[in-house]
Amino acid sequence: MTDINVFYELKKSVLEHYKKRYPYFEGSWKNFTSQDILNLIDDVQVQTKNSVSEKWIYTHLKPETNEKLPRKDMLDIFSQYVGTSGWDEFKFQPIHNDDEANQIIEPSKRKKYFIFGCITVVLFGSVFWKMYYKNNQLQTIQLEEKFSNDSISSNSTKVYVVEDKVEKEVELKDSKIEVDKNAQVVIKSPFYKEKKIDLTQTPNVDKVSLQPNDYSNILQGFIKSDIKDWQTRKEQLQKILHDNVEVIVMLKNNLGAEYFNKNEFSQKLIIPTPSLKKMKIVEVINDKNNQITFIRIIQE
Structure with missing residues (x-):
């Protein structure tokens, strides 16, 4: 050379x-x-x-x-x-x-090799610890619909762990969640009743059944279906919607929101339209009689 x-x-x-x-x-x-x-x-x-x-x-x-x-x-x-x-x-x-x-390796090179060795040990130790923690500290829980045993979609259901009164979202994948064995878990969905699980009080839980929010599912059916019997819809809406229900429809492209009262929203639902089918319910609040008092909808 x-x-x-x-x-x-x-x-x-x-x-x-x-x-x-x-x-x-x-x-x-x-x-x-x-x-x-x-x-x-x-x-x-x-x-x-x-x-x-x-x-x-x-x-x-x-x-x-x-x-x-x-x-x-x-x-x-x-x-x-x-x-x-x-x-x-x-x-x-x-x-x-x-x-x-x-x-004999020079002192400067010995130092480099020593540092490299330490980094290698730390990396392997970290990988080992993560594997140990995952196998010994985490718990997998299967979510399912109470009556049909159907799987739970992450599109409509969110799962959180509560740490210091702060809710942190947990990934819901294939109807399963993976959480710490001592976690406090909250499951929220507009189509299921909220579920809280304290794994310190009820350990070894491997399956959780979610009870449907019937009125929310009926409402979603009105939005997505092609039923043209508007009189039947109107009667059912009178039953499931509270007289003082508030409906917020979030518009696309950050254009704001629209507000509807019971009569205005019912009128919108009894006649199926293409824009109606693009609505997605993201939040529902029921009173003690199960009537819907609040609805939040986004335009898909």
Whole structure:
């Protein structure tokens, strides 16, 4: 390998060393900015106690090809920057025989290997701990509809764990949740009655049945179905909607919301329209007699 080829290796090592010191830089010498050059000059000063100029970096490090080898004193500085004693040692590094492989590792390299070993141990320990925690501290719970045993959709049902009176959402996937064995769980849906589970009081729960909110499901049926018997709809709406029901319809594209009272909302529901079918119930509140007192709807 010629000295110029070794210099290319040095340039590569300098760039790699710079990236370790400044991890946010992911480019090459080609897009090395003036600020990067100033950073490199400062770093070389700190690491080697030697000064280098911007012009030297522009002349010798940034170009993709080099016709002449720079002065040895500058090569020594950058060789020291990447962890060797100088240019002579750096040139010698790529050539290893069996005897050299058994040489005593320099203190600086021993430190690097020690740090690498510690990081490896921490990573493996972290993976082991996560696996142990998952197997010993987490509990899987299956959610199902009480009467039909149907699966529960994450589109209409949200699950939360309560920590310090704050609700944090838990992923509901394939009708299952995975929570801490001591968690307090709250299950909410406009189509099921709210369910609270304290696993410290009722441990080893592996299945939870949700009781449907009948009036909410009837209302959703009105929105999605093609029933044209408006008189029947009107009579049923009188029964399931409270006289003072409030209905909020959230408009698309952040255009605000519309408010409906019982008569206005009933009139909208008794005649199926394309816009009606694009409505999705996201929140329902019932009174003690199960009549609906509040509805929140979004336009899909």
